[in-house]
Amino acid sequence: MKILIVRPWPSVLDVTKNTYNIQEVGLAKALVKRGHPTDILFWTDGDEMTVKVEVEDAKPIHVFYRHGKVLLKNVWFKGQEKLFAQYDVLQTAEYNQMFSWHLAGKYPEKTVVYHGPYYSPFNKNYNRMCRVFDALFVGRYRRRGTRFLTKSELARKFLLEKRLSPEQVTTVGVGIDAELLRDRPDAGQTELEQKMRAQKTGLKLLYIGRIEPRRDPFFLLDVLAEVRKSDPDACLYIIGGGDAEYVDSVKAAIGEKGLERCVFWQKKAPQYQMKGVYQQADLFLLPTEYEIFGMVLLEAMFFRRVVLTTPNGGADMLLRSGENGLVLEKSDPARWAKALLDTAADPEKKARMEQAAYETVIHENTWDALADRFLAVYEKR
Numbered sequence: 001m002k003i004l005i006v007r008p009w010p011s012v013l014d015v016t017k018n019t020y021n022i023q024e025v026g027l028a029k030a031l032v033k034r035g036h037p038t039d040i041l042f043w044t045d046g047d048e049m050t051v052k053v054e055v056e057d058a059k060p061i062h063v064f065y066r067h068g069k070v071l072l073k074n075v076w077f078k079g080q081e082k083l084f085a086q087y088d089v090l091q092t093a094e095y096n097q098m099f100s101w102h103l104a105g106k107y108p109e110k111t112v113v114y115h116g117p118y119y120s121p122f123n124k125n126y127n128r129m130c131r132v133f134d135a136l137f138v139g140r141y142r143r144r145g146t147r148f149l150t151k152s153e154l155a156r157k158f159l160l161e162k163r164l165s166p167e168q169v170t171t172v173g174v175g176i177d178a179e180l181l182r183d184r185p186d187a188g189q190t191e192l193e194q195k196m197r198a199q200k201t202g203l204k205l206l207y208i209g210r211i212e213p214r215r216d217p218f219f220l221l222d223v224l225a226e227v228r229k230s231d232p233d234a235c236l237y238i239i240g241g242g243d244a245e246y247v248d249s250v251k252a253a254i255g256e257k258g259l260e261r262c263v264f265w266q267k268k269a270p271q272y273q274m275k276g277v278y279q280q281a282d283l284f285l286l287p288t289e290y291e292i293f294g295m296v297l298l299e300a301m302f303f304r305r306v307v308l309t310t311p312n313g314g315a316d317m318l319l320r321s322g323e324n325g326l327v328l329e330k331s332d333p334a335r336w337a338k339a340l341l342d343t344a345a346d347p348e349k350k351a352r353m354e355q356a357a358y359e360t361v362i363h364e365n366t367w368d369a370l371a372d373r374f375l376a377v378y379e380k381r
Helices: 023-033 098-106 124-136 139-144 153-160 191-198 217-230 244-256 271-280 295-302 313-318 333-344 347-364 367-378
Strands: 003-006 038-043 049-053 061-066 069-071 074-076 089-093 111-115 147-150 169-171 204-208 235-239 263-266 283-286 306-309
Touching: 003 023, 023 038, 023 049, 023 061, 023 367, 074 098, 089 098, 089 367, 098 111, 098 139, 111 153, 147 153, 147 367, 153 169, 153 313, 169 367, 191 235, 191 263, 191 271, 204 217, 204 271, 204 295, 217 235, 217 244, 217 333, 235 271, 271 295, 283 295, 283 333, 295 306, 295 313, 295 347, 306 333, 306 347, 333 347, 347 367
Parallel strands: 003 038, 003 089, 038 061, 089 111, 111 147, 147 169, 204 235, 204 283, 235 263, 283 306
Antiparallel strands: 049 061, 069 074
């Protein structure tokens, strides 16, 4: 079958510079390797163009950059009927995107929606928007029997609560493109990795991601302070940026808590240098309020790090707490500190968890491993 993956958001993704962490490209590569020609439709506010992404031992992927009307983070592609007519499957994204709703009505026999968000009290604006959408539009999906793929069981539950039938909604997860995490001889070391290598004693804790309230960096600092009561040489390493005012408030808190000498921060680093950073860390922390999936969880597990995170979309799919990672509610920094210290104190168990984390990703959560799940749903249309 021939597949078109549609991204109905007004964000520009430049595949000529980087394809890492572009989920549409990772999935498309896996599908063409299975013998199913797959292309991608992206929005652009620049020149319209078509870019070819080569795939080893398979047909290339064509990425169509096209204009579309933008309203409230929705893109409406106009005049693409001839393009859509060339494909057997139109995979769009998110149940509440108006263009997904449009495709489900116009092309019911072709449309599949890949959905990630789920209910969280943290997402107040999203929850309000969904209530409006549900009142006015969600009935079309029920009437047309639209097929949905979800990134987590939490997302599946979210859709089922909208009275979609269980047969309509299948959980498939999210993958990682392991090929792009291969060693590069010319990778070099980040400044942060050099600092990590210089630390000879004490736990090395790592956080990678945006600095924002959803990820609660202040909780990270509290956890570090608790860990240092038992391990005075423990340090926290951070890669990530955010809004200047919020970042400044986090940096001020580091000083107020007396942690200046044990928190090391780098705003960003190229993906090909991340392996060394992950492998220098003892444990990876993600104290998030909400996560559709969290690619950093996949990365950390791929590089055999024990992850400690909260219940979220990615943890729901990836982690068996105590076996291949750790999942705790974000309520008590002392409890997190104890979990980290207990894990580090048992090297044999930690090594088993690290290997189990790697095997979870490589066997179950690469795009190549997930491709058949997507194809099975496409075939049910």
